[in-house]
Each structure stands twice: as structure tokens, then as C-alpha cells.
Amino acid sequence: MSSQPQPTLNAISGWKALLKRAWPTIRILLSLALLWKATSGIDWHTLLDSEINMQPKWFLAAGLAITLAFICGGLRWGFLMRKVGFQGSVVEYVALYFAGGLINQGLPSTLGGDSYRAITASHLNRGGKYSETKELDAELHHAVDLGHAPPKLRLSFSMVLVDRLLGLAGNNLLGGIGLILGGATLAAWGVGLGYAVTATMIFSGLMIAVILAWTPARNFLQKTLDRLQLNHALPGIRLAFSWPMNMAQAGFAIFIHLLTILALGFCLKAYGANAPIEGLMIGLPALSLLLMLPISISGWGLREATLSSVLALWGVNPSLTVLASMSYGALTVLCVLPGAYFLLKRK
Secondary structure: OOOOHHHHHHHHHHHHHHHHHHHHHHHHHHHHHHHHHOOOOHHHHHHHHHHEEEEEEEEHHHHHHHHHHHHHHHHHHHHHHHHHOOOOHHHHHHHHOOOHHHHHOOOOOOOHHHHHHHHOOOOOOOOOOOOHHHHHHHHHHOOOOOOHHOOHHHHHHHHHHHHHHHHHHHHHHHHHHHHHHHHHHHOHHHHHHHHHHHHHHHHHHHHHHHHHHHHEEEHHHHHHHHHHHOOOOHHHHHHHOOHHHHHHHHHHHOOOOOOHHHHHHHHHOOOOOOOOOOHHHHHHHHHHOOOOOOOOOOOHHHHHHHHHHHHHOOOOOOOHHHHHHHHHHHHHHHHOOOHHHHHHHHO
């Protein structure tokens, strides 16, 4: 009787393996379908005949804003890594951040950009060289089982997670402020939702700060981290979430996301369109949350469909929004291209 479920388990495992192999192709098809949906309503002849007054200088401004956002994100992650004992320089962590960003733009890879920088950074030494290169290559080309991973690799992944949580906090705070400023245009409950989101994020930040400040709770957290073989993670967590550093981290995270919002606004200006800042503060944070679902390649298609719908509420031409969004995506790829140098350098 115990042998009967075995074919069923094998069949389930087979389907999972098939879905895993097919998922990158599915994501590409979904991105193309969403992009087609977003552009299908554009009357290209009318748009071209309207003689759009393009201003290329705004593309340059958008590119600078995107690049600065990546540099700031890399600096934040680099300081977290150094706080928990990793020995790479901040410049090297910024370089890895660009490399991870390039991978996240859709390069064919067996792992995401976050995993790449976590794995690679765990082998980076003080001189900018990589230690245990054979183990590094094996970890990069095979799925990492964190349950059996060495403590150093677990610690590196934990700081990537902390970095992502700070980014999520900044994204949600900025979105909440945007809803407070312009939520009434979105829906009758928009302003109330903005206050609720902002209050929830502030309350969560204060509660974490209290836990880190209260010695019994902090000791319990350290024991929990010890059981997870993350013995040295607490200094990085405190750098991110303890009072008053959490205020600076929140402000810095908001600044990084504000740079991406400005970049999209500059792309709109390049096509002669103007969007109110509150509309962008609602649209892009909402899009960032949607992008947590792995249904498209780096947001292509999903970004255009979402932003054209949201900004239309403020009277922005959906056709120009789609063009600006596609330009924003293309500029993001160009801005993280320096990451290709560091990927090839390691090879």
C-alpha cells in the first residue's frame, strides 16, 4: 500500500520540473501579451501626425536619476554587508548591485540578480578578489539550498533581504504619501487608504525599533538568529531598523524611489506630457508591488498597462504614457549596462 502514492509523487515532481523549465518562456510570452495590450489602443498614425515635440534633454535627466538610484541602492547594501563583517569595499558592492540589476532586467540566468549578488559577495575578500572560486561557480550554477548553506552565505542572503525590506518600506511610505496627496482622484477611499498605509508603515517601524531597543527582546532575537546560523546578522538589522537610524534609512529609501519617479516624469516630459507628482507617487509604488509577482520580464508590459491606466485619471495621454514607460524601461537597461563589465570581469 505504501508504494501506491509513488507514481503520483513522481508525476507531481515531473510537472514541477517542467513548469520550472518553461516558466522563463511563459514570462516572456506574458510580457509580450501585456505589452501588446498596452500598445494595441494606440493610433500610431495619429500620434506621429501630431508632431510630438520631443526634448531629448529629459532623457538624459532620466538616465542620470536612474543611475543615481542604483548607486544609492548599492551604497545602502554595501554598508549593510560591511556592518556584518564582509570585507569588500563599498565600491565593489555598488558594482555587484549594478550586475544584479542587469540580471534582473531579463538576462538568461538560472538565478535572479539578488541571488547573484548575495552569492558573489559572500566570496569577495578585502583585496577585491574572489575566494573559493570553485565553490562560487558551483553556487552560481546550481540552486542554493539555504537550509544546508554555509553560515557565510546565509548571512549574505540575509543582508540582501534586509536591503529589500528597506526598499519595500520606502516604496510603501512614498505610495502612502502619494495617496494622501492625490488619492481622491483615484477613488473616494484613496486618501483614507493613504493614511492607513502610512500609519501602518510608521507603526511597524516603531515596533521593530522597540524590539531592538528592549534588551530581553533583542537577546531573544539573537538566540533565534543563532539557531538559524545567522550569528552576525544583528548589527546589520540594527543598522537598518534601530532608532534613530531607521528614520535616516526611511528617508534614504524614499529618496531612492523618488529618483525613479522623477525619471519616469522626465521621460513623460521628453514627449511633451506632464503628470502630477502625486499621480506618479501612486502609480510607480503600486507597480513595484505588482512586480513582486514573477509574471513578466522586468515589468515589461505590466509597467505600460498599469501606468497608462493610472495616469489617465489625471488626464495624461495613455499613448504618451506607454511611450514614456517603454523609454524608461530602455533607459534602465542602458543604465545598468556597466554591470556587464563586472559580470565579464569575473568570468
